[in-house]
Amino acid sequence: EDQVTQSPEALRLQEGESSSLNCSYTVSGLRGLFWYRQDPGKGPEFLFTLYSAGEEKEKERLKATLTKKESFLHITAPKPEDSATYLCAVLHSGTYKYIFGTGTRLKVLA
Template identity: 90%
Template sequence: EDQVTQSPEALRLQEGESSSLNCSYTVSGLRGLFWYRQDPGKGPEFLFTLYSAGEEKEKERLKATLTKKESFLHITAPKPEDSATYLCAVMPQAGTALIFGKGTTLSVSS
């Protein structure tokens, strides 16, 4: 059974305190791995797609990396506005639905 596990469930950081979120997956195939940000009361907002092991992508203070079994979302010098739930999802085959993890809720205090 395809499965996505995210850790930790919740993470509290001080402003400027860098950290990483983990997404491990067990899937029959991997067309792509996706990271989304979700703010309270809103739909998920697309951040990154990673397609193959070794790939990295960056956007502002966020960097996503991918290995054969897991992905990391690194947050460098976070700000309070980075507070949100970060969702990881995998697409086992092209055009199929995303399989989501439960998310990591990040809180950054000033």
């Protein structure tokens, strides 16, 4: 069965304390893996799309990486404004259905 699991469920960091969020997936034929940021009461905001193992994407303090079984979202020297829920989703071959994880709630303390 296709599945996406994100860990940890919640993470508290001090400002400047780097860390990583994990997205593990089991899917038959990955067509794409997507990372989103979601603030409370708002729609998810697109961050990255990764297509193949070994691919990396960066944006400001965020860096996403992909292997054949999981993706990491690395946050370097986070700031309080990075506090949000980070969602991971996968799309597999032969379907329009995206499978979402339940997210990691990140809180960065000043």
